Amino acid sequence: MQKLSEMFWRASVEEITKGYVYDEKEKLYICLICGEAFEKGIIYTPDNNKYFEAEKYASYHVSKEHSSMFEYLINLNKKLTGLTDHQKNLLKYFYEGYSDSDIVKATGGGSTSTVRNHRFTLREKEKQAKIFLAIMQLLERNHSPKEKFITIHRGATMIDERYATTEEEKQKILKAYFREGLDGPLENFPARKEKRKIVILSHIAKKFKTGVKYSEKEVNDILKNIYEDYVLIRRYLIQYGFLDRERDCSQYWVK
Structure with missing residues (x-):
């Protein structure tokens, strides 16, 4: 999810308008909305049995799966x-x-x-x-920026000084709060420290894949391995716009 957000913000206006970017290294056309990728040189066949090369299919995918880039951006x-x-x-x-x-x-x-x-x-x-x-x-x-700020996730419910955290500060926060390295369990959760909270939630949100629907049990199982009060983390992931869910809590997904 974080990688997709970074890709979105690095994209040019023209690329955002199209709805996809081309990764020269991986030879992939990548949808900026959901992250689905299409390999250059491969021919794709949609339901109507027409044949599309990768870039054309990436464009087709944006309109078929996401209505239009205008619709996505305006919302x-x-x-x-x-x-x-x-x-x-x-x-x-x-x-x-x-x-x-x-x-x-x-x-x-x-x-x-x-x-x-x-x-x-x-x-x-x-x-x-x-x-x-x-x-x-x-x-x-x-003047190339000496300090790179953390990426703001697109589901963010607020954007202010709480995101004014550099990548260097982010790494210090993660090392201070997670045991046994960054993949280890969370030592404690800084409920009153907004900058730290956002950094930690952003890191935890990487455990969830874009485009995948999770049951509440699946979400809980993932979060239980990170922090004992998994319900608190789940609530904050929703509140801060990292995850979204159905009203009956039957399904969760990356926002």
């Missing part, structure tokens, strides 16, 4: 998109080709001029984002 946490719910709803209408008057009818409120103003505001936001990206790329070229 990410507000802390990641910077968009209000109202802006998200408008963007969905824009994406589907609605005119300003059509949107007014569909929403049952506002006016065409209000919708037009929103279009203008979002276009300005796009320009600002481009300038900011260019500034950050120039900054990184000129």
Whole structure:
């Protein structure tokens, strides 16, 4: 899960738009949503019996399994998109080709001029984002960051200074809390130390595979080997957006 999150944040805007990246070393096209990989040079056959080379099939996979990259991105946490719910709803209408008057009818409120103003505001936001990206790329070229911060998981329910932890600090925290090396059991859980809590939960979440559904018993069995109060860890994994579950707790999965 952590590797997939890192891959997502390292991807270019173009790659995120497509929904997959190419791993030159492994010769794989990898879905940025679920991590499924398709090997270059292999021919894939979907249900309709058409033949696709790996990259084409990666694109087919994104649309078939995840509806669309637009749908996935627009539904990410507000802390990641910077968009209000109202802006998200408008963007969905824009994406589907609605005119300003059509949107007014569909929403049952506002006016065409209000919708037009929103279009203008979002276009300005796009320009600002481009300038900011260019500034950050120039900054990184000129001064490579000496300290790399930990990766923020995409299911994060909050994004603030609690994630301002470097990789070096992360390793110190893990070594301090886990016995017998990083795969050993957890000595204790820092319930009141937010930065440490996130580092530890992120490490524990690696025990779960993306795209796999787990029963509550399976989740408990994994967590029992890590910490005696496995119910506490399970609750925090859900609360902090590392795992998600059905309302009846019948299934759990990486968020």
